[in-house]
Amino acid sequence: MLENNMPAAPTLRLNNVALAVADLEAMIHWYRTALGLQVEQRGHFDPVDADFAMLTGNGFRLELVSRAGGEHRPADRSAPPQHLHVLGWKAIVLETDDLAATTVALKAQGVDIVWSEQALTPTLASTMIRDPEGNLVNIFGKLA
CATH class of the missing domain: 3.10.180.10 (2,3-Dihydroxybiphenyl 1,2-Dioxygenase, domain 1)
Structure with missing residues (x-):
């Protein structure tokens, strides 16, 4: 305390x-x-x-x-929203001025998309992706 x-x-x-x-x-x-x-x-x-x-x-x-060397112990990779049941850091959160264009570019590269342009608030949306080792990257942008 x-x-x-x-x-x-x-x-x-x-x-x-x-x-x-x-x-x-x-x-x-x-x-x-x-x-x-x-x-x-x-x-x-x-x-x-x-x-x-x-x-x-x-x-x-x-x-x-x-x-x-050594043993790599993977982190919990539960899908949202269940990922919030395990305490600790959840994602790298980035921001873009053009979420739609960013999402299109990520899809064209074959990135693992968790969700695409998901509305979070009346003015904010995100596209969440996973890197090759399963770490979450959440990209925020204005809701179109």
Whole structure:
């Protein structure tokens, strides 16, 4: 429990979102091809013996991390809305100015579509996709 009389953490900002993946090369290729991300940096984290790739998009960074060997335990991949019954981070959520065009482009690439231009509110819709390892990516846009 946080103490009310303790000072808040200094001003923070998001650096990146990290995603552990089994096949780093395949996932780099998918995120570059499907979402247009660019590789900013690649390297190795010695303390955890893991390779990484930092990908950049329009105003965000996604870090893909992979550790060779060992047992990879997949995350729960329940379909929405059941995915909300398992606690933890659910999806990378992006935004586009043209959801319809983005959805058409994703379909043309054969991306795994969970739902397409689903109305969420009277003014907001989303297209939800899965990457090759089953991670959800939800793309928001204005309802057409």
